[in-house]
Amino acid sequence: MSVNDAQIWNRTPPHDEAAEIAVLGGLMIDNEQWHAVSDLPPEAFFRERHRVLWQAMTVLMADGTGVDLVTLQSLLAGQKSGFSDTSMLEEIGGVGYLIGLGQQVPFAYRTPEYGQIVRDRWARRLLLEHGMRVARAEAGVGTEPLSTAELTDLAANVPMPASKPSSHIVTGAAADQGAIEYVRLLAGGNSPAIRTGFPDLDKVFCGFHPGSLTVIGARPSMGKSSLAIGIAERVALKGRFVQVLSLEMKASQIAMRQLCHAARVSLKSALSGEAKESELGRLETAAARRALNGLPNYLDQPDTTMQAVERLATHLKNANRLDLLVIDYLGLISVPGRDGDENDTQKLGIISRALKTLAIQLDLPVVVLHQLSRSLEARQEKRPRMSDLRQSGRIEEDADNILFVYRDEYYSPNTDQQGIAEIIVGKQRQGERNVNARLKFHSDSATFQSLASEITTIF
Incomplete structure (x- = not known):
């Protein structure tokens, strides 16, 4: 490496501190500028403060709440610094620094332009980091050196900030024509909605439409995660790209249930280390068979912010690799400044509104799981109903569809509904509500199956 090369690699990463200050100060002065810069993630800013x-x-x-000197000071003063016993307000420089932000803004109405400068410098940092990553990979730093083909693929996969979607005004006449085309699609049997793949459920539920938010709610152990994964696998089998964000279980743990069911192996024996050689053989055969069909992709990331979800979904959608997004579950999505209580009403409302906005912007169906309040357990009738969501922020109004999972055998061991799960359609914008479907629940593998005839060899 020459002297000039060393100067390039060792210099301070690209950034524009004045532009960063102008964005922050401009928003404090004029909250109406938020729409133009709201897509910037925290890492777009170079300075930690x-x-x-x-x-x-x-x-x-x-x-x-809105941003001004008082609200910002109050929020930061109530947050503890991660490095000491001081507050975040003291960590960033105190009230004096906040006041100085507003004083350094040339023109608040130009905040979008300042935001573009911040976005540009962030893109340059991403390019620089990517170049260093390629250089380390070529040298085998921390890993085996990559082949030329692998290096080429890595170098070509340049990360770039997602661009801010522009608003699109649609005239009333154009909207009418769009509606007619949509009806034509439906009449021709070409509905854009994605069906669940469970025949019994598909009879009463009209599916996941582009731009829709579907909530699957239940108490713990009812099987909401199992139902969501069952749907994800059936959708992927039809050739659709499905991304599952599992914030509670590892991908291998999720796959274990479906694989055991497909191989007719007891989940209990598999997890307890009692699987026989013949059962291991059936698991390997089932895995090979399933690999030939479409399967969902998983993301193991136990601490995921809403902004990280948005960036991942946008990246996959732009790459034409996302038809359905499944998130398990809503309460585990992180919202900076609102974490610490998964049942916090405001936090859940923020997430549900953000997920609905994401679904609309990407024209993508989003399915999110939600754990219902334990107050349900206090009443005699344990079947979930819409009122069980009313302590969960805006979820009831944001969701286009709401499905509840209920198994009577969980509460009544002597019920005649052994191995039967009710899927209650509490809300459905495109169809009838307050209708039920009954599915078979296999407790030995924690998987669902339609009671109607269906091909099950791959599941």
Whole structure:
């Protein structure tokens, strides 16, 4: 490496501190500028204190409080620094620094332009980091050296910030024509909706339409995760790209249930280490068979922010690799400044609104799981109903579809509904509501199957 090369690699990463300050200060002066810069993630800002401030502003704007000197000071003063016993307010420089932000803004109405500068410098940092990653991979730093083909693929996969979607005004006449085309699609048997793959459920549920948010709610152990994974696998089998964000279980743990069911191997014996050689052989055969069919992709990431979800979905959608997004579950999505209580009403409302917005912007069906409040257990009738969502922020109004999972055998061991699960359609924008479907629940593998005739050899 020459002297000039060393100067390039060792220099301070690209950034524009004045532009970062102008974005922060401009938003404090004029909250109406938020729509033009809201897509910036914290990492777009180079200075750590600016990242902290941006996270706080995002929280305040998301919950409708608004950003000004008082609200920002109050929020930061209530947050503890991760490095000492001081507050985040002291960590970023105190009230004096907040006041200085507004004083350094040339023109608040030009905040979108300042935001574009911040976005550009962030893109340059991403390019620089990617170049260093390629250089380390070529040298085998921390791993085996990659082949030329692998290096070429790595170098070509350049990460870039997602661009802010522009607004699109549609005239009433154009909207009418769009509606007619949609009806034509339906009449021709070409519905854009994605069916669940369970025949019994598909009779009463009209499927996941583009731009829709579907909530699957239940108490713990009812099988909501199993139902969602069963749907994901059946959708993937039809050639659709399905991404599952599992925030509670590892991908291998999720696959274990479906694989055991496909191989007719007891999940209990598999997990307890009692699987026989013949059963191991059946598992390998089932895995090979399933690999020939479409399967969902999983993301093991126990601490996922809403912004990380948005970036992943946008990236996959732009690459034409996403038809259905499944998130398990809503309460585990992180919202900076609102974490610590998964049942916090405002936090859940922020997430549900963000997920609905994401579904609309990407024209993508989003399915999210939600754990219902334990207050349900206090009443005699344990079947979930819409009122069980009313303590969960905006979920009831944001969701296009709401499905509840209920198994009577969980509460009544002597019931005549052994091995039967009810899927209650509590809300459905495109169809009838308050209708039920009955599915077979296999407790030995924690998987669902339609009671109607269906091909099960791959499941």
